[in-house]
Amino acid sequence: MRNSLYVFHKLCVNITPGRxxxxxxxxxxxxxxxxxxxxxxxxxxxxxxxxxxxNELSKYTTVPVLPPSASETxxxxxxxxxxxxxxxxxxxxxxxxxxxLEKAFENVKRKQIERYHLAKTPxxxxxxxxxxxxxxxxxxxxxxxxLQLLPIKRGGITYQVxxxxxxxxxxxxxxxxxxxxxxxxxxTVHFPEQFAWEIMDAANNTGKVVKRKxxxxxxxxxxxxYAHYRWQ
Amino acid sequence: xxxxxxxxxxxxYSQSVTTFRxxxxxxxxxxxxxxxxxxxxxxxxxxxxxxxxxxxKCFLKQTKTFTETTFxxxxxALEIIECIKATDFNKPAIRYVLHGEEGTGKSMxxxxxxxxxxxxxxxxxHVPWVSNWLRRVxxxxxxxxxxxxxxxxxxPLDAAAWLLHFKTQNQHLLKSGELKVSKDYEWSKxxxxxxxxxLLELIEHGxxxxxxxxxVVDTLLHEVKLLSNTKQCKTFVAIDGYxxxxxxxxxxxxxxxxxxxxxxxxxTASFLELTKNDWTNGVMxxxxxxxxxxxxxxxxxxxxxxxxxxxxxxxxxFVPIEVSNYTEKEFMTCASYYRDRLxxxxxxxxxxxxxxxxxxxPYRFMELCAPL
Numbered sequence: 273m274r275n276s277l278y279v280f281h282k283l284c285v286n287i288t289p290g291r292x293x294x295x296x297x298x299x300x301x302x303x304x305x306x307x308x309x310x311x312x313x314x315x316x317x318x319x320x321x322x323x324x325x326x327n328e329l330s331k332y333t334t335v336p337v338l339p340p341s342a343s344e345t346x347x348x349x350x351x352x353x354x355x356x357x358x359x360x361x362x363x364x365x366x367x368x369x370x371x372x373l374e375k376a377f378e379n380v381k382r383k384q385i386e387r388y389h390l391a392k393t394p395x396x397x398x399x400x401x402x403x404x405x406x407x408x409x410x411x412x413x414x415x416x417x418x419l420q421l422l423p424i425k426r427g428g429i430t431y432q433v434x435x436x437x438x439x440x441x442x443x444x445x446x447x448x449x450x451x452x453x454x455x456x457x458x459x460t461v462h463f464p465e466q467f468a469w470e471i472m473d474a475a476n477n478t479g480k481v482v483k484r485k486x487x488x489x490x491x492x493x494x495x496x497x498y499a500h501y502r503w504q
Numbered sequence: 505x506x507x508x509x510x511x512x513x514x515x516x517y518s519q520s521v522t523t524f525r526x527x528x529x530x531x532x533x534x535x536x537x538x539x540x541x542x543x544x545x546x547x548x549x550x551x552x553x554x555x556x557x558x559x560x561k562c563f564l565k566q567t568k569t570f571t572e573t574t575f576x577x578x579x580x581a582l583e584i585i586e587c588i589k590a591t592d593f594n595k596p597a598i599r600y601v602l603h604g605e606e607g608t609g610k611s612m613x614x615x616x617x618x619x620x621x622x623x624x625x626x627x628x629x630h631v632p633w634v635s636n637w638l639r640r641v642x643x644x645x646x647x648x649x650x651x652x653x654x655x656x657x658x659x660p661l662d663a664a665a666w667l668l669h670f671k672t673q674n675q676h677l678l679k680s681g682e683l684k685v686s687k688d689y690e691w692s693k694x695x696x697x698x699x700x701x702x703l704l705e706l707i708e709h710g711x712x713x714x715x716x717x718x719x720v721v722d723t724l725l726h727e728v729k730l731l732s733n734t735k736q737c738k739t740f741v742a743i744d745g746y747x748x749x750x751x752x753x754x755x756x757x758x759x760x761x762x763x764x765x766x767x768x769x770x771x772t773a774s775f776l777e778l779t780k781n782d783w784t785n786g787v788m789x790x791x792x793x794x795x796x797x798x799x800x801x802x803x804x805x806x807x808x809x810x811x812x813x814x815x816x817x818x819x820x821x822f823v824p825i826e827v828s829n830y831t832e833k834e835f836m837t838c839a840s841y842y843r844d845r846l847x848x849x850x851x852x853x854x855x856x857x858x859x860x861x862x863x864x865x866p867y868r869f870m871e872l873c874a875p876l
Contacts, residue, residue: 347850347857348876377875382569385846389571402846404875 306338313340350405352412359447375464377404380472401475411474415446415481419492424501433501434492446481453480524837524844526577531585531620534577540834542574542841545619553618556669557632560611562870570845576838578609580827581616587823588620588787593738597786599779599819601746603807604827607867610791613827614742617789618673626740626787627683627728628673631775634748635796637662638766639755647756652719656770657758663717663771667710670724678704683737686730689723691716703727722774729778732785739786741778745796747807749776750815752798779819790819829864838869848873 311332314320323329343349353373361369384402391397401407420437423430437445450470457466473479526541528534534543550573559567567573584600591598602610614630621628637659650656671678683703690696695713697706703724710720732739749772756764766772779788792810794802803809807824808816830838839855842848848855854876862868 347854374875381847381874381876382565385569388846402849 309336310338311335313337315340315345348405352409353405355443356408356412356447356450359451372463372467376467376471377408379464379468380404380407383468383472407475408471411450411471411481412443412446414477415449415474415485416442417445417485417488418442419489420445421488421492421495422502424498426501426504431498431501432491432495433498434495435499435502446485449481449484450474453484456480524840525574530623531581531616532589532623534582534585536579536582538577539579539582540576540831540837542576542837545573545575547573549619549622552672552675553622553628554615555672556665557636558611558615558618558630562867563612566847566870569847574841575612575616575619576609576834577616578613578827578834580825581613581620583825584613584617584789585620588624591787593785596781596784597732597739597741597788599781599788599790599822601807601819601822601824602789602791602827603805603810603824605805605829605865606794607865608827608829609866610793610827611744614744614789614791618740618742621740621742621787622673625677625738627677627732627737629670629725629728629739629741629778630673631666631743632669633796634743634745637771638748638751638769639796641755645756647758648715649758650718650770653770653773655768656773657756657764657768658718658770659756660714660717663721664711664714666771667707667717667721667724671704671707671711677737678702678707683727683731685723685727691719718770718774721771722777725774725778729783733783735785737785741786741788741790743775743779743788743790745793746779746790746819747792747810747812747815748796750812750818751796776818781821790822830866830869831864835859835864835869838866842873848876850876 314323314332320329323332343354357366357369357373360372381402381404384400384404384407388397388400388402391400401410417437419434420441421432422435424433425431450467453470454463454467470479470481474481524540524542526534526538526543528538529543529545550567559573580602587598587600602613604610611633618628618630644661646659646661648658648660650658677683681702681704685697685699685701685703685706687699688696689706691709691713695709695716697709706720706724706727710717710724728737728739731737749766751766754764754766754769756769758764767776779790781788792805792807794805794810797810811819836855839848839858858869858872862872
């Protein structure tokens with residue numbers, strides 16, 4: 273059944289839009305290399321071990337699998353890093369976005385290694401986080417808001433009503449704020465340099481982004497009285 | 505079977521981890537057993553030899569992060585050291601030409617050999633990067649028509665900076681005052697350098713009176729040749745990016761907006777004169793680099809392509825020395841050195857991937873490690 277649908281898809285793609293407009297409205301207008309029922313590959317050793325442990329491996333033996341993309345198969349691949357790269361990206365220029373983030377990571381690493389060498393006691397040295405990827409994770413974690421304000425109209429007045437936020441949106445806001453804080457810079461300072469400072473600050477629970485998050489929380493606290501408008 | 509392989513792999517890995525440094529800090533004593541190992545340079549010596557250029561910018565950054573300057577002992581440098589040791593210095597000076605792909609370590613080999621030359625008491629004539637003179641046009645680049653040579657262009661500030669570089673590199677030889685000028689040189693009505701004054705005085709004149717810096721460089725190189733011929737000093741010439749002298753055009757232009765060819769610059773003429781083998785008691789180490797070539801995408805990194813016919817004929821009997829990518833052993837010691845300096849962390853499997861993605865290229869390897 274699915275296969276036949278796929279063929280139908282393909283047919284639709286080949287047809288010029290002028291002839292069957294009504295049919296095409298429901299379908300994609302671009303060709304797709306693999307049909308939807310192809311599964312994403314599971315190539316990480318840890319993930320495979322988990323499958324074997326849960327006896328789920330037999331499920332995947334008969335399913336057609338997509339080839340993995342080149343960047344995903346790298347040892348250093350990290351989904352969050354990839355997400356941030358996609359947020360930095362403009363006009364689909366991923367190569368540039370990736371190089372910018374990598375330079376920022378390099379700056380972070382140089383600073384941290386320098387601090388490491390300056391630290392005197394082994395305890396101080398142990399405290400210093402040297403992995404820029406971990407620092408980014410920490411920074412994003414620290415800048416994620418827990419609440420949000422929603423504009424809700426009641427009796428002709430729009431109230432800013434505090435409410436819970438989804439995991440997905442809070443991640444989005446954290447990355448967005450980090451990037452917005454980075455672009456507020458002197459013209460002579462380059463993006464990687466500023467972004468390095470921002471994530472190091474945020475990982476430290478200081479800086480512009482964490483303040484912005486706290487401000488939002490404070491506002492939510494202040495607007496607590498409107499909370500019932502969410503359901504009334 | 506598997507456990508045996510694993511054991512062998514473990515042993516190999518642990519061996520490479522333990523030995524990546526050598527205590528042999530004198531380049532003359534280094535031998536082929538130490539290939540791939542790192543030796544540390546003294547900070548004061550670094551400042552003296554490479555203070556005004558000589559180490560690539562990216563490497564300088566590394567030295568700051570690693571809080572030390574270390575060179576890897578590699579085959580090309582050892583080969584040249586052996587050649588120099590076996591050279592008969594009564595014969596015309598031999599020219600060694602370093603060539604190789606981008607990022608394989610040509611400049612680092614030159615830096616290593618400068619250390620050797622310094623220890624062996626050579627007079628060092630070192631040009632850190634030819635294209636800095638001919639292609640980098642900063643806002644304050646000063647140009648003037650030559651007073652002494654018709655139709656030539658002077659770049660006095662660069663020449664003066666180079667004189668300072670020469671002075672700091674050879675301060676111990678110049679201070680002794682044994683190297684003397686052979687004849688009178690008259691710069692203007694009131695300024696002249698009489699015969700018998702030391703080279704240091706000549707250089708000081710060039711630095712103080714920047715107007716005459718290019719002429720001073722020309723004279724200095726001429727005098728050094730004479731001194732070497734008379735066995736008063738032995739000379740080590742090292743020029744990085746030598747093929748820059750033979751490019752069709754430079755980025756310089758005269759006030760009338762006419763583009764300048766490299767052979768119309770006085771410094772080029774002086775250094776081309778120096779690299780002829782009409783003098784004895786010296787060593788010449790030149791490097792041809794694809795980055796110094798004007799075309800963006802070069803077809804080849806080999807000297808014949810980069811030097812053009814003209815340059816190739818100019819240095820024709822020369823010893824070509826290829827600087828190639830890391831060997832397996834060099835790569836492993838480099839990786840363990842990076843691990844020691846915290847530049848690389850994580851599981852040992854990362855090396856496997858980096859080995860493939862960098863294709864054993866030293867510069868690529870360093871770059872790829874940077875964001876990890």
